[in-house]
Each structure stands twice: as structure tokens, then as C-alpha cells.
Amino acid sequence: MKYDVIVIGSGLSGLAAGIRLAMFDKKVLIIEKHTVVGGLNSYYTRKNRTIDVGLHAMTNYSPKGARNTPLGKLLKQLRFSHDDFRLYEQETSEIRFPEKCLRFTNDFDLLKQEIREQFPDEIDGFMRLVKKIESFDELSLTADKWTSSKLVLGGYISDPVLIDMLFCPLMYYGNATERDMDFYQFVIMFKSIFMEGFAKPLGGMLYILNLLVDKFKSLGGELRMDAEVETINSKQGEFKSLNLVGGEELTASAVISSMGYVETLRQCDPSLMEGVTKGSEGQVSFMESLFALNREPKDLGYCRSIIFFCSDYRFRYEVPKNLIDISSGVLCCPNNFQYPKPLSEGMIRLTNLANFRLWDALPRREYINAKKEWRTKALENLFTLFPDFRDSVIFSDTFTPKTILKYTGHINGSVYGSPNKLKDGITPVRNLFICGTDQGFLGIVGATLSGISMANLHILQKKVAPNT
Amino acid sequence: MTREDVRQAVIDILGDIAPDEDLSSIKDDLTLREQMDLDSMDFLDIVMELRKRFNVEVPESDYQELISMASCIKYLQPLLKDHQLAS
Numbered sequence: 145m146k147y148d149v150i151v152i153g154s155g156l157s158g159l160a161a162g163i164r165l166a167m168f169d170k171k172v173l174i175i176e177k178h179t180v181v182g183g184l185n186s187y188y189t190r191k192n193r194t195i196d197v198g199l200h201a202m203t204n205y206s207p208k209g210a211r212n213t214p215l216g217k218l219l220k221q222l223r224f225s226h227d228d229f230r231l232y233e234q235e236t237s238e239i240r241f242p243e244k245c246l247r248f249t250n251d252f253d254l255l256k257q258e259i260r261e262q263f264p265d266e267i268d269g270f271m272r273l274v275k276k277i278e279s280f281d282e283l284s285l286t287a288d289k290w291t292s293s294k295l296v297l298g299g300y301i302s303d304p305v306l307i308d309m310l311f312c313p314l315m316y317y318g319n320a321t322e323r324d325m326d327f328y329q330f331v332i333m334f335k336s337i338f339m340e341g342f343a344k345p346l347g348g349m350l351y352i353l354n355l356l357v358d359k360f361k362s363l364g365g366e367l368r369m370d371a372e373v374e375t376i377n378s379k380q381g382e383f384k385s386l387n388l389v390g391g392e393e394l395t396a397s398a399v400i401s402s403m404g405y406v407e408t409l410r411q412c413d414p415s416l417m418e419g420v421t422k423g424s425e426g427q428v429s430f431m432e433s434l435f436a437l438n439r440e441p442k443d444l445g446y447c448r449s450i451i452f453f454c455s456d457y458r459f460r461y462e463v464p465k466n467l468i469d470i471s472s473g474v475l476c477c478p479n480n481f482q483y484p485k486p487l488s489e490g491m492i493r494l495t496n497l498a499n500f501r502l503w504d505a506l507p508r509r510e511y512i513n514a515k516k517e518w519r520t521k522a523l524e525n526l527f528t529l530f531p532d533f534r535d536s537v538i539f540s541d542t543f544t545p546k547t548i549l550k551y552t553g554h555i556n557g558s559v560y561g562s563p564n565k566l567k568d569g570i571t572p573v574r575n576l577f578i579c580g581t582d583q584g585f586l587g588i589v590g591a592t593l594s595g596i597s598m599a600n601l602h603i604l605q606k607k608v609a610p611n612t
Numbered sequence: 613m614t615r616e617d618v619r620q621a622v623i624d625i626l627g628d629i630a631p632d633e634d635l636s637s638i639k640d641d642l643t644l645r646e647q648m649d650l651d652s653m654d655f656l657d658i659v660m661e662l663r664k665r666f667n668v669e670v671p672e673s674d675y676q677e678l679i680s681m682a683s684c685i686k687y688l689q690p691l692l693k694d695h696q697l698a699s
Binding site for chain 1: 630632648649650653657664
């Protein structure tokens with residue numbers, strides 16, 4: 145049996161690519177090595193709780209009727225209505241640094257007002273930066289030269305604290321590069337977080353993923369779980385077939401892989417790895433702890449939807465020298481979204497930058513102890529800024545870069561993939577394309593759009609001979 | 613297909629692409645883009661839906677024929693004359 149297209153990975157980008165292809169009558173198979181769909185945005189179950197992985201909030205929120213926003217494009221391309229996603233907006237989020245605090249909501253004017261009040265000398269520069277961002281085409285699929293956002297921002301804003309405060313959420317929610325950010329990525333993240341904003345789907349990732357899987361299957365798409373790629377076979381630089389672990393061979397006219405760029409190439413002919421630029425492997429990863437509470441976060445003094453904090457005077461976004469960096473992080477209170485009725489349980493999530501190599505080197509027992517030890521350290525530092533909630537915790541769980549590697553296969557457990565993005569998705573192998581994190585659109589909406597764009601660009605816009 | 617059938621076929625496609633849009637007020641002589649905020653992704657979808665539903669190929673050089681409802685009908689009616697509108 146020959147497929148028109150095999151999609152590797154059933155995360156958001158793979159599912160979206162699959163839906164687009166199946167919609168236009170391509171014979172398409174999605175293979176997933178894990179037993180659960182979702183990839184980097186998935187879920188797991190512990191003690192009757194279904195817990196989202198990756199999802200603090202969906203960025204890129206735009207209201208019903210907005211059709212040319214990333215969310216609007218996603219909905220129309222996948223033929224969903226806005227109501228299908230059951231999105232509820234955030235309340236208020238904030239960026240908290242030692243002497244400054246900037247609040248923001250899904251109304252961009254609040255952030256402008258906060259900057260005007262707290263950084264009066266910088267507001268003119270900030271407004272000029274916003275103009276530049278507004279006129280920037282960040283969704284172009286053609287590659288440009290890497291542009292340092294730190295340099296660009298330095299031309300508009302002089303206070304390093306404000307620069308750090310703007311970077312903090314944008315880096316935490318989508319930067320694969322340490323210390324700096326490619327400017328087009330900065331623009332994507334700035335628009336998706338500050339100008340569009342946060343929402344959460346009622347029912348979490350489980351709900352959204354089911355929606356996509358159901359649509360894919362109803363269009364005739366085939367999804368195989370527990371199917372891991374062993375080799376991707378090419379002849380004279382053209383994709384021929386792939387073998388699954390266990391030996392089975394599958395053939396198709398084309399492959400779209402969401403495994404990651406290096407992750408894909410290392411399953412191909414070994415000579416291809418020689419062409420991979422040094423430093424293409426992602427490094428940035430996180431430890432995340434979640435705390436189920438016996439009351440609402442608000443009752444404990446946690447009134448924000450998301451808080452990006454830094455307890456140091458300078459914000460460092462890099463692989464930490466210790467197992468985790470407790471000096472900055474992200475706090476998410478899933479309860480503090482404008483749901484029609486309160487969620488069944490209070491929860492707080494805490495995310496810190498983490499060092500994959502150090503976690504990976506620990507023997508099992510030490511690994512388990514280290515999770516507890518560093519979770520405690522992270523909390524103690526957090527409680528220098530925010531109220532202590534430990535007495536209200538009824539369940540907690542922690543995952544590390546090692547967990548992320550195990551379930552997603554991303555090298556170094558890198559959540560945002562390779563620092564070198566491949567905007568056009570083209571690999572050295574003809575008819576083998578990349579989508580997802582390493583193509584360069586990030587977040588839930590971004591990943592989904594990535595799958596859509598790559599399916600459109602490389603398969604649907606080309607006249608492929610009908611399947612025989 | 614009659615002129616009215618072709619119009620309905622286009623409306624059906626637009627309804628699929630833009631489920632949240634009110635299509636009852638579409639004016640035939642105005643461009644679709646200004647009434648519905650369509651982008652290049654949408655035009656690609658109109659072309660692909662035409663291929664899927666009616667086996668009609670619109671070459672890229674003819675995309676401008678789809679600019680308004682009136683021009684869609686004028687362009688598509690000869691191509692769809694042997695088709696029935698699916699009920």
C-alpha cells in the first residue's frame with residue numbers, strides 16, 4: 145500500500161498537516177511513536193487527574209470574527225468555528241521583577257499604559273518599536289539572516305530592565321536560542337502574547353487534541369500509535385520509504401516530519417548528518433512542577449492568570465549551571481481564566497529553566513531526590529516574592545528535561561527545538577519536509593499553522609499526480 | 613448548472629471556508645476580499661474546493677477571475693455547465 149503522504153508525529157503540527165491533506169483527498173497516514181497524541185502539547189493522567197503538558201495557556205487569542213489573525217487562519221483552514229475550540233480568555237497576567245511590575249491583559253492598551261507609568265522615559269521608544277513590529281511580516285516562509293533582537297531593541301529602549309521584562313515572557317514561551325532571539329521570532333511572540341493574548345480551552349489539551357483527531361479520522365485519515373520510525377530511506381536524494389521499529393516498511397510519495405530537524409535527519413542516510421550546522425541541537429529545556437490545591441489560587445493570594453517573574457536584577461535565559469535556575473520562572477494559575485464556572489480543583493504550575501545534561505547524568509534514585517530538592521528550592525525562592533501555598537497542596541508532580549525527551553524524542557528535551565529554524569521546511573532529501581517546532585512557528589496556534597503551511601506549500605499547491 | 617446554481621456552489625464553498633461569516637449579504641459586484649476579509653490562503657482553498665467538488669482546475673493565471681461573485685459566476689458557469697449542484 146502506498147500513501148500520498150506519511151506524517152511523522154501526532155502533535156498539533158502533524159495533526160493539522162494530516163487534516164489539510166485528508167481534506168483534499170490525499171491518502172495520508174500519521175505515525176506516532178507514543179501511545180498518546182499531542183507531542184509537546186499533550187496530557188497525562190495521575191490519580192484521576194488529567195494534566196496538560198506544555199499548555200499554560202494558548203497564546204494568539206483573537207476574538208470570534210477575526211479571520212486574518214493566526215487563530216482565525218487556523219480555524220478557517222481546518223474548517224472549525226471559533227466556538228468549537230471553547231476558548232476562555234485570561235484575566236490579568238504580569239511580569240514581576242525586583243522593583244517593577246507590568247500587568248497585561250488581552251487588551252494591549254493596558255501594557256502601554258503600564259509602561260507609560262513605570263518607564264515614562266521609554267514610552268516613546270516603546271511605541272516606535274510597536275510600529276516596527278506591527279509592520280513586520282513574521283509569517284513569511286522565506287529565510288532571512290539571523291537578526292539579534294537585543295540589538296534591535298537597544299535602538300528603541302535604553303533601560304535594560306524594561307528590555308529584560310519584555311524578553312522574559314517572550315523567551316519563556318517560545319525561544320529556542322539562549323540569551324537572544326531572532327527578531328522575527330521576537331515579533332511572532334510579541335504579537336501572540338502582548339497584542340493578541342492568552343486563553344485556555346475548556347477541557348484542556350485532551351479536548352483540543354480529540355477535536356483534531358476526530359476531524360482527521362472523519363476525513364479518512366489514518367492514525368497509527370506506537371509506531372516509531374527507525375530509518376528514513378532515500379535514493380539519489382529522493383525519499384523512497386521508511387521503516388518502523390520492528391521492521392515494517394511503509395511507502396509514500398512524500399513525508400512531512402514533525403520530529404525535529406536533526407531528529408529527522410539522523411534517521412536518514414548518515415552522510416546527511418555531516419551537513420548539519422553545529423549548534424543545531426536545541427538546548428533550552430524546563431522543569432515544571434504542578435501543585436493541586438484544596439482551594440482556589442485566589443484564596444491564597446494568587447490572582448493572576450500567568451506571572452513571569454525574575455527575582456534577580458538581570459534576567460538570564462540560558463541553560464543554567466545547576467539542575468535548574470530558581471531565579472526566574474513562570475507561574476500559571478489555570479483557574480484564573482474567565483471560565484463559565486470554576487474548575488473542579490485549584491492548581492498552580494511553576495516552570496523554571498533546566499539543564500538537560502545534569503538531569504540526564506543522575507542515577508535513578510538521585511534523580512528522584514533531586515526533583516524533590518530542586519522543587520523545594522524553587523518554591524523557597526518563589527515565596528520571597530509571593531505567598532506560601534505549601535499547606536494547601538494535596539498533590540504535586542514534577543517533570544524534567546529527561547521526561548520531555550522520553551515522551552517527545554526531542555534532543556536534550558528541548559521544548560522549542562533547534563535554534564536554527566527552517567522556515568521553508570525543505571530538507572536535503574527531496575519530498576521529505578519538516579513541520580512543527582523546527583519550522584519556526586511556535587505555541588499551539590503556531591505549531592498548528594506550521595503543519596497547515598507546510599502541507600499547503602509542499603503538497604497541496606503542487607500538482608501531484610493522482611494516486612494509482 | 614444554472615447561474616443561480618453556480619452562485620450557490622460558490623456560496624457553499626465560502627460557507628465551508630468561513631463558517632462564522634454571514635453570507636446572505638454578499639453583493640455580487642463587490643470584491644469578495646473586501647466583503648469577507650479573504651486572504652491568499654482562502655483563495656487557494658476556493659481553488660482546491662473547486663477541484664475537489666467539480667474536478668475543475670483553475671490555473672494560477674486565472675485566479676483574478678475569482679475576485680467577485682459576479683466574476684466567479686461568469687468564469688465558472690461554462691466550466692460547470694455539465695455539473696449538477698449536489699443536494
